[in-house]
Each structure stands twice: as C-alpha cells, then as structure tokens.
Amino acid sequence: DQQVKQNSPSLSVQEGRISILNCDYTNSMFDYFLWYKKYPAEGPTFLISISSIKDKNEDGRFTVFLNKSAKHLSLHIVPSQPGDSAVYFCAATADDKIIFGKGTRLHILP
Amino acid sequence: NAGVTQTPKFRILKIGQSMTLQCTQDMNHNYMYWYRQDPGMGLKLIYYSVGAGITDKGEVPNGYNVSRSTTEDFPLRLELAAPSQTSVYFCASRFTNYNEQFFGPGTRLTVL
Numbered sequence: 001d002q003q004v005k006q007n008s009p010s011l012s013v014q015e016g017r018i019s020i021l022n023c024d025y026t027n028s029m030f031d032y033f034l035w036y037k038k039y040p041a042e043g044p045t046f047l048i049s050i051s052s053i054k055d056k057n058e059d060g061r062f063t064v065f066l067n068k069s070a071k072h073l074s075l076h077i078v079p080s081q082p083g084d085s086a087v088y089f090c091a092a093t094a095d096d097k098i099i100f101g102k103g104t105r106l107h108i109l110p
Numbered sequence: 111n112a113g114v115t116q117t118p119k120f121r122i123l124k125i126g127q128s129m130t131l132q133c134t135q136d137m138n139h140n141y142m143y144w145y146r147q148d149p150g151m152g153l154k155l156i157y158y159s160v161g162a163g164i165t166d167k168g169e170v171p172n173g174y175n176v177s178r179s180t181t182e183d184f185p186l187r188l189e190l191a192a193p194s195q196t197s198v199y200f201c202a203s204r205f206t207n208y209n210e211q212f213f214g215p216g217t218r219l220t221v222l
Contacts, residue, residue: 004152006152009150032209034209034210036213041215041216042215042216043114043200043202043213043214043215043216044153044200044213046210046211046212049209089152089153093209096141096158096160096166097155097158097168098143098209098211099155100145100152100153100154101152102150102151102152103152
C-alpha cells in the first residue's frame with residue numbers, strides 16, 4: 001500500500017524548459033512534504049519542502065505546489081539545467097517518520 | 111563538519127554471516143534513521159531513533175537490530191544475512207523541530 005506515489009518513473013525535458021514532477025499521496029494526516037534529489041552513488045539531498053497549511057513554496061528555480069483537496073503536489077524547475085538530471089523523491093511526514101515515493105528520474109536534454 | 115558518515119561503502123557477505131553498518135553524525139541531531147533502497151524503489155524505513163537510548167521499528171525491521179548509546183552513533187546490525195538483504199543502506203539524521211533529513215553516502219551490501 002503506497003502512501004506516496006510518483007507515477008512517472010522517468011521524465012525527459014529540454015534544457016531551459018520547465019520540468020514538472022508530480023506526486024500523489026493517500027494519507028490526509030501528512031503534515032509536511034519534501035522533495036529530495038539523488039545522484040548515482042550518493043545519498044539523497046534535501047531540495048525544498050512545504051507545510052500542509054501552505055499551497056506554494058518557492059526557492060530560486062524550484063517551486064513546490066500543494067493541492068490538499070486533490071492530495072497532490074508538484075515540483076517545478078525553471079529553467080531546467082543539465083545538473084538537474086537526477087532522481088527526485090517526493091516524501092511526506094507523519095509523526096516522526098518520513099514516507100518516500102519510488103522516485104522519478106529526470107533527464108535534461110541538451 | 112563531516113555531516114553523516116557511513117562505513118563501509120561496499121560489502122559482500124555470505125548467507126548467514128553477520129555484520130554491523132556504522133553511521134555517525136557530527137551535527138548533534140536527536141533523530142537518526144536507517145533506510146534501505148532496492149532497485150527501482152523508494153527508501154524504506156528500517157529503524158529510527160529519537161535520541162540516545164530510544165529506538166523504534168520502521169516499515170521493514172525484520173532481520174535487523176539497532177542500538178543508540180550516544181547521540182552521534184547509530185549502528186545497524188545484520189545477524190544472519192540473507193539474499194533479500196542485498197540493498198543500498200542509507201543513514202540519515204535531523205534536528206527535533208526540522209523535517210529536513212541529512213543523508214549519508216550509503217553502504218552497498220550484497221549477500222551471496
């Protein structure tokens with residue numbers, strides 16, 4: 001039973017365009033949502049987060065949108081750069097734990 | 111400030127052997143976590159700790175044990191290694207009032 005779902009295993013985007021990564025969740029008790037980025041042979045690194053009481057958070061090229069009624073969040077990267085090629089994990093917190101999605105591999109094309 | 115460090119980076123075990131994966135953080139974080147990541151899958155929580163002397167099970171604790179005698183260290187013990195434990199193991203830590211976790215570089219374990 002996946003509580004955090006990333007339905008697109010991979011995504012290819014032209015350099016300079018917008019990348020949109022999507023995430024759905026089932027547990028309405030989640031109070032915080034995070035995005036992590038992971039390069040091969042490295043641990044995940046924190047990218048951006050959003051509280052469940054907000055609907056948008058922006059940090060430079062990265063913006064996360066939260067739609068609580070749809071139990072959906074998305075990460076927008078504008079403009080996409082070659083260094084953005086990585087696996088992106090959506091995660092949600094409840095109590096002291098974090099539940100991760102399976103990840104979406106983003107390829108930025110030259 | 112080294113952050114979260116994990117040793118070893120790679121290890122091959124035979125079925126039935128035991129080993130301890132080491133994790134140390136120098137950020138004075140209360141919370142520490144152990145995850146495993148199987149190919150094409152997200153991170154699954156094995157065990158976590160909210161402070162020295164306190165540990166609790168995550169989603170997939172079977173076959174593993176942990177201890178937390180100090181704030182800095184959170185070792186993960188495999189007693190009887192099985193092929194199903196072949197995975198990449200990540201340790202992470204965070205402060206009490208912050209949700210952001212800091213991850214180590216991972217340990218790639220193969221059980222043959």
